[in-house]
Amino acid sequence: MVRTRITHFDHRSKSLSMRTNLAATNRHWFPNKILWCVIAVAIAAGLPSKPSIGQDAAPEGRAFESPVAAAPSLDYNAIDRFIQKGWRDAKVAGNEVCTDEEFVRRVSLDLIGRIPTLAEREEFLKENLANKRESLIDRLLASPEHSIHFAEVYDAILIGRTSREELSKRTEAGWFAYLEHSIGENKRWDRVAEEILLARSEEDRGAHWYLFARKEKPEAIAEAVSKDFFGVRIDCAQCHDHPLSSEILQKHYWGLVAFFNRTKNVGSHEKPMLSESAIGGFSEFSNVEGESYPNELVFLGDRRVDEPRPEKDAKVEDSPDLYVSIEKNEYRVPKFSRRQAFIDKVLHDHPLLAKSMVNRMWGWMMGRGLVHPVDAIDSYHPASHPELLEWLAQDFVASRYDVRRLIKGLAMTHTYQLSSAVSGSVDPKWFTHSIPKPLTAEMLQRSLLAVLEPKEKNKWNNRQHRTDFAKRFPDVLPEESMSNVSQSLMLTNGSWLNELLAPENSLWMERLVGEESRAEDSLVMELFLRTVGRQPDKEESERLRSFLEDRRERRARAVSDLVWALLTSAEFRFNH
Numbered sequence: 001m002v003r004t005r006i007t008h009f010d011h012r013s014k015s016l017s018m019r020t021n022l023a024a025t026n027r028h029w030f031p032n033k034i035l036w037c038v039i040a041v042a043i044a045a046g047l048p049s050k051p052s053i054g055q056d057a058a059p060e061g062r063a064f065e066s067p068v069a070a071a072p073s074l075d076y077n078a079i080d081r082f083i084q085k086g087w088r089d090a091k092v093a094g095n096e097v098c099t100d101e102e103f104v105r106r107v108s109l110d111l112i113g114r115i116p117t118l119a120e121r122e123e124f125l126k127e128n129l130a131n132k133r134e135s136l137i138d139r140l141l142a143s144p145e146h147s148i149h150f151a152e153v154y155d156a157i158l159i160g161r162t163s164r165e166e167l168s169k170r171t172e173a174g175w176f177a178y179l180e181h182s183i184g185e186n187k188r189w190d191r192v193a194e195e196i197l198l199a200r201s202e203e204d205r206g207a208h209w210y211l212f213a214r215k216e217k218p219e220a221i222a223e224a225v226s227k228d229f230f231g232v233r234i235d236c237a238q239c240h241d242h243p244l245s246s247e248i249l250q251k252h253y254w255g256l257v258a259f260f261n262r263t264k265n266v267g268s269h270e271k272p273m274l275s276e277s278a279i280g281g282f283s284e285f286s287n288v289e290g291e292s293y294p295n296e297l298v299f300l301g302d303r304r305v306d307e308p309r310p311e312k313d314a315k316v317e318d319s320p321d322l323y324v325s326i327e328k329n330e331y332r333v334p335k336f337s338r339r340q341a342f343i344d345k346v347l348h349d350h351p352l353l354a355k356s357m358v359n360r361m362w363g364w365m366m367g368r369g370l371v372h373p374v375d376a377i378d379s380y381h382p383a384s385h386p387e388l389l390e391w392l393a394q395d396f397v398a399s400r401y402d403v404r405r406l407i408k409g410l411a412m413t414h415t416y417q418l419s420s421a422v423s424g425s426v427d428p429k430w431f432t433h434s435i436p437k438p439l440t441a442e443m444l445q446r447s448l449l450a451v452l453e454p455k456e457k458n459k460w461n462n463r464q465h466r467t468d469f470a471k472r473f474p475d476v477l478p479e480e481s482m483s484n485v486s487q488s489l490m491l492t493n494g495s496w497l498n499e500l501l502a503p504e505n506s507l508w509m510e511r512l513v514g515e516e517s518r519a520e521d522s523l524v525m526e527l528f529l530r531t532v533g534r535q536p537d538k539e540e541s542e543r544l545r546s547f548l549e550d551r552r553e554r555r556a557r558a559v560s561d562l563v564w565a566l567l568t569s570a571e572f573r574f575n576h
Contacts, residue, residue, distance in 0.1 A: 004270075074408065101534050104136065105353050110411070113148070115212070115450055172270050205271065222256040234248055234300075240287050257295065259341070283295050283424070322336075420435070436574040438473070448500070452506040452507075524545060531573045
């Protein structure tokens with residue numbers, strides 16, 4: 001379990017209020033040394049010196065048949081056997097399963113995007129059910145908060161971090177509403193992909209934003225589609241065949257471009273529509289040697305769509321006869337649609353559609369993909385457990401691309417529920433422990449709100465604040481996590497957190513400050529349980545109690561400083 005250690009307090013200022021044990025920090029998994037130096041928080045990260053090592057929880061097994069029809073639930077014991085086979089081959093051992101305290105925090109962050117409230121935590125810990133963890137997973141997945149949280153996750157993956165203005169536009173376009181609805185009804189992933197990439201549904205117009213946002217730039221569309229839906233970066237194949245992955249050819253890059261180069265934005269951001277021409281889009285691409293080739297409709301795996309090419313320099317007339325429908329001469333659906341052909345001949349049943357999604361969800365839940373990075377499924381980046389990845393992908397297809405079933409199955413695994421304690425150097429690809437994950441911007445903001453209980457929720461939780469956090473804090477599934485000075489300054493001197501810590505803005509701070517006669521031990525206990533979800537150890541209790549006793553005359557400021565130190569600690573800002 002991740003532990004924080006209080007070292008030395010100096011109440012003169014928050015920005016220079018503590019002396020941190022940098023030697024202990026350097027041994028910790030937390031990667032950012034700069035942040036500790038800049039904000040000099042009261043808590044230096046550390047780890048138990050002797051983490052618990054457990055035995056295989058699942059029975060030994062080596063051979064697995066590819067599923068031909070999905071069971072009602074994912075066979076999580078089979079997943080654990082794949083992982084534990086890897087342990088044996090690598091001669092490494094896995095941790096024990098995490099405590100209930102650790103589990104409720106971890107799974108709440110992953111599935112609904114915030115830490116549990118004190119009441120939710122206590123309710124779970126008091127439950128006597130044998131399947132209490134499964135029951136919690138089901139409740140979280142059924143919660144409206146899950147749909148909102150995963151809509152933000154999908155948005156960050158599919159669109160990326162953008163300006164406040166762009167965020168406002170795609171909200172008005174119905175993009176978030178579409179994602180939340182699709183997640184809430186557990187719409188099959190291949191259907192979501194089809195609706196987004198075909199972009200013709202009147203009922204789900206918000207899905208059009210994915211293509212609309214690329215502003216008629218077919219190269220940008222192709223690079224995004226390959227990465228987001230097939231888990232492959234094809235950027236390097238624009239000028240030549242991929243230098244490191246021989247299966248990714250230049251013709252695949254320009255073939256994917258051709259599928260979308262007849263698409264044109266019409267309408268507005270409030271009502272995005274995409275028209276498609278029936279003619280044009282025939283060109284050639286050249287490699288670095290100057291050799292030219294036609295951009296045929298072809299993509300990875302040589303999935304090809306045949307389309308007659310006109311003679312060079314031949315004029316092809318546009319005609320209403322080439323279209324199924326034309327609305328005001330703007331919104332056009334051609335009888336032969338390249339986007340429809342892409343859906344029918346390339347997207348449907350493409351093995352990478354399932355493989356990329358299960359790899360991404362594995363990365364989301366486990367802290368690292370079976371292929372790392374998650375959008376680099378190619379021969380240069382082999383999977384750490386190729387048989388498991390193939391098995392999961394086939395099971396996902398057999399389940400009719402059931403994302404919720406996949407997420408629940410991963411959360412139920414012994415692998416997901418391992419302790420995060422580490423000792424020595426073990427390659428994270430073996431998943432011997434829970435890999436700490438930095439909270440995304442939305443998760444951090446929502447967790448801070450859950451702790452501090454603002455009196456005016458809308459004032460502290462709006463589009464502007466979400467954008468401000470998203471500018472500074474980790475993107476979803478980063479290849480590596482690096483904190484920076486901008487984050488430090490926001491947590492140290494930013495108005496959002498400092499103002500929210502004031503008793504006039506926070507219900508919780510108002511209660512804490514108002515309880516002047518409360519015993520220090522009781523106060524310290526609540527601080528730890530509410531922020532980092534565990535009880536303080538003996539040393540922490542003694543130091544914080546002493547800190548409060550020495551500042552009786554300015555208790556309100558002392559309490560505020562302690563809350564701030566816990567909320568800006570590595571233990572709070574990582575999911576472990």
